[in-house]
Amino acid sequence: MDLCTLSVKEFLKRVAERSPTPGGGAVGCVVASLAASLGAMVANLTIGKRGYEDVSDQMESALEVCENEMTYLCDLVNKDVQAFDQVMSAYKLPKNTDDEKAVRKVKIQQALKTAIEVPFDLARRAKNIIINLERVAKWGNLNAISDVESASHLLLAVYYVAKANVTINMKSLKDEKYSEWIKEEMDHIEKQIKGAHERIIDVITKRNG
Template sequence: MKLIELKVNEFINVVDSKSPAPGGGSVAALSGSLSSALANMVSHLTIGKKKFRALDEKIQLEVKEAMVVLESKKEEYAKLIDKDTEAFNMIMAAFKLPKETDEDKKIRADKIEEATIIAIEVPREVAENGKSILPALEQLFTYGNQNCLSDLGVSALLLHTTIIGAVMNMKINLSGLKCEDLVSSYQKVIDELTAFSNNEVLSFVNKVYNKL
């Protein structure tokens, strides 16, 4: 059974186990899905309201487009919950390959490198997806139901957890990568995503907090 198909209490108990997966990567992806879903709850509680209908049609369309983005990201993140655990399992499988002969060792090393790249790419996708959520949150901050501001703030905090949590998973897997060019390239991505979340996402969190 896929992780996404588990009941909430079942998922929590699977995380609370001796198994190293699902771990922080899958939980970060879940956080992203919840961030998107919670923001979209604000959309549902905004569209159709009298104040919303009084807005310019162009603005109404932009908010509805933000709603579509949030729905899409919610689904993408849901898939990434399992993808992260699958990536971890690939690394574990690669480390278990035989290493008796020189050929065995080469095959094993190549498989570990391939699996490590996948284990970096999945959290990268988790973190990168978060960049398209913030504009939707900004739209809802300005035009959304003001009674839902605290929900929007929690959504933004979950987004920060998603991005930084995914970045941490990139970093820990980066230490196992042998290709120096790839390490350098991924480090730039890590720095950019970290700066985005620490500056822009947390700035939005503070903006919501100060308006409450």
């Protein structure tokens, strides 16, 4: 099932059910998409408005990024569920013989990497969106600027959602070199997101007088 085709009410019901999916990772993807939607809204409310003619190109560019991320994140919602299912399937593989145990071990490690890569990708998407929102905060329609601030808060939360999902799957991963690389990349992404968030709040505060 394509979770992005569900109504908001249906999606909430699915999350609340006695099933591990859709879980935090999928919810994080939806929240990131909502943040991108808010950015797109502010860009749309700026394009063509009197007094904002000089920033039309910037807003058109920002709008394109937001719309692309919205589409990508819808696909990522489903990939998150699929990744979890792969991990569960790997753990359920037979382990009666040495060969079966060896195959199961490899499959589990492969599935765990997939389950790490999806939230890792979510973190990168959150970074892309929030950096893009900096220009919307600087030049977007002042009457809707609080929506950019709201989006930036959501994206900071999304990063921590992604980090939580990366961390829990890394606990059972045996590839130390890969784990260290992921950790370093996540730390770098965190700094970028926090920096962009602080700059957005600062510029909005100044614009609001």
